[in-house]
Amino acid sequence: MLLKLGDSGDAVKALQRGLNRLGSLLLVDGGFGPTTRDAVADGRVSLKLPGPPEADDVFQDALASVSDPFPPLTSAGVTFIARAEVAGPAEYRARYGSPVWPGGQSGITIGIGYDLRFADLGRLTADWGNQLTSDVLARLAPACGQLGSPALCDQLRDIEVPLLAAVTVFLRRTLPRTLDQTRVIWPQVDGLEPARRTALVSVVYNRGNGLRDTDPARQNRREMREIRGLLAAGRMDDVATQIESMARLWDPVRERGLIERRHAEATLWRLGFGAMQLD
Numbered sequence: 001m002l003l004k005l006g007d008s009g010d011a012v013k014a015l016q017r018g019l020n021r022l023g024s025l026l027l028v029d030g031g032f033g034p035t036t037r038d039a040v041a042d043g044r045v046s047l048k049l050p051g052p053p054e055a056d057d058v059f060q061d062a063l064a065s066v067s068d069p070f071p072p073l074t075s076a077g078v079t080f081i082a083r084a085e086v087a088g089p090a091e092y093r094a095r096y097g098s099p100v101w102p103g104g105q106s107g108i109t110i111g112i113g114y115d116l117r118f119a120d121l122g123r124l125t126a127d128w129g130n131q132l133t134s135d136v137l138a139r140l141a142p143a144c145g146q147l148g149s150p151a152l153c154d155q156l157r158d159i160e161v162p163l164l165a166a167v168t169v170f171l172r173r174t175l176p177r178t179l180d181q182t183r184v185i186w187p188q189v190d191g192l193e194p195a196r197r198t199a200l201v202s203v204v205y206n207r208g209n210g211l212r213d214t215d216p217a218r219q220n221r222r223e224m225r226e227i228r229g230l231l232a233a234g235r236m237d238d239v240a241t242q243i244e245s246m247a248r249l250w251d252p253v254r255e256r257g258l259i260e261r262r263h264a265e266a267t268l269w270r271l272g273f274g275a276m277q278l279d
Helices: 010-021 034-047 057-064 074-086 089-096 121-128 134-143 150-154 163-185 187-191 194-207 222-233 236-249 256-271
Strands: none
Touching: 010 034, 010 057, 010 074, 034 057, 034 089, 034 163, 074 089, 074 163, 074 194, 074 256, 089 163, 121 134, 121 163, 163 187, 163 194, 187 194, 187 222, 194 222, 194 236, 194 256, 222 236, 236 256
C-alpha cells in the first residue's frame, strides 16, 4: 500500500510511529502532511532506500524492522522530550539548526537542548566528535563552560548542526546521561511505565537534578524534593500535581513555553502517550 502526501488514517499513524523510531520527531496524528513527507525523505536517506518522498511497501517493510532507539523511554518518549526542546523537525531546521542562546542562565545551546555551559571540551568532543568536524568543535570550544550572550552566539551563528546529527547525539549520549541523573534523585524511575518515566526524565533534562534551592526565597527546588518523597511512599497519583506546581517559577508571558512543558509532563504522567498524540 503506497502512502503519500494527503493520505490519512491508521496506516499513516503506523508509518509515523515507524518514522519516530528513526528519530523523526513526528506527532502521530494520522495525517500525511509536509512534515511526514519530509520525514519519509529523511528516512529514505537513513535506510539507504532512494526514491520519492512516498512510503511504498519496501520502505514500510524496512521501517518495520527498525528497533526502538531508546527502549527505556520508547520512541514515543524520545519524541516527547525532543519536541519539548525543539518543537519538531521543521522548527529545528528553521530555529535550532545553528547555535542559539535561550537567554537567562543558559549557555550557548546546540542540537536538541545541548547546553555548552555544562560541557567541557572533552565532553563536547566525546559527544559530538563523530557528528561535527574538528574545525566546528574548535569554534564551539570557547563556549564550553560559559554563560551565553548575544555576542558569543553571533560568533557561532554560521555553524550548522544537522538534524540527524542532533538526534544521534540526543539518543546515544544525552538521554542515557539524563536517565542516569534522574536515577540519582528518583531511583524509582526504573520501576515506572515508559510514559511516567519519560515525564520525570523530561523534568531533569530541562531543570537538572539538583534538590537544593538555588533561590531560597522561592524554594525553587521544593517540588523536586516533594516528588522524591512521593515516589518513595508509593503515592504515584500525586506526582503530576507537583510537576504542575513547578509552573509557579516562570513568568507566564516571557517563559510560557516552560509553563506549557510542565503541564504537558503532568498530562503525560496522568494519561500516557496517547493523550500527547505520540502512540
